[in-house]
């Protein structure tokens with residue numbers, strides 16, 4: 001098994017492991033941020049460049065460094081490879097540039113955006129960006145687009161990570177949306193404004209790292225850090241039925257998939273569970289969900305140490 005050293009920490013990994021996967025095995029202290037890679041989606045990664053690292057030594061056999069930063073989500077580990085992420089001032093500086101580019105067209109919508117608090121771009125700019133932008137041109141703007149009955153697209157917020165396109169390609173049957181045009185003109189579009197109408201289309205909301213694809217049943221109802229996440233499940237014939245219910249008081253404001261520490265869903269859920277089961281009586285409650293991300297969503301007293309809504313307690317699994 002090849003051995004790789006990342007920011008001074010050495011690990012042995014299975015053949016075919018990427019630098020990003022190896023870094024995640026070491027731990028969050030060395031793992032580069034990733035805005036487009038998504039473990040559960042094949043061929044994701046390679047679009048955003050936030051995961052760049054320096055390969056200071058290519059391998060044991062060929063110790064030459066790689067001449068430029070490489071995307072860690074698309075570069076395989078070689079035996080004896082030495083990688084620098086946070087320990088490389090060059091990478092820290094280059095990543096600031098990547099963040100600046102991602103923000104070039106992104107609106108300052110955070111005070112009204114439903115994704116605020118669980119937005120990967122917000123966290124990325126806070127942790128890896130510069131305080132100022134040098135961008136002086138007008139940002140590109142788009143009208144809001146309805147994608148079917150449940151999803152709204154704010155193209156102005158999109159960072160072209162292609163995750164939603166991969167969901168449409170791989171999780172739903174009959175893909176009707178994708179990226180049209182290229183470069184500065186690229187945009188997510190439903191072909192001839194067709195609605196995405198199939199059982200798993202709601203997963204585009206969970207994979208979108210920003211607030212470009214939002215849940216129409218939850219829009220503008222609350223800031224996420226004021227809601228209380230609770231694990232619940234139900235017998236569902238379409239998906240695993242394992243979800244997180246987000247409560248405000250006695251009311252379930254939204255239903256999402258369960259996400260891991262990288263912000264990626266553990267299992268994709270169906271639209272019926274996500275959009276049509278908003279009553280506590282629809283679910284078996286398992287307990288409070290700990291949000292395992294170094295984001296404002298796990299910082300607030302609202303998400304931590306919270307009480308399970310009183311009326312759900314009788315349904316708790318022992």
Ligand code: SF4
Pocket residue numbers: 157158159160161162163164165188204207208209210212213
């Ligand atoms: S809409 Fe969201 S998930 Fe789709 S490409 Fe844009 S940022 Fe990525």
Ligand code: FES
Pocket residue numbers: 033034035036037045046047048049050051052071072073074
């Ligand atoms: S996460 Fe590697 S290029 Fe986007």
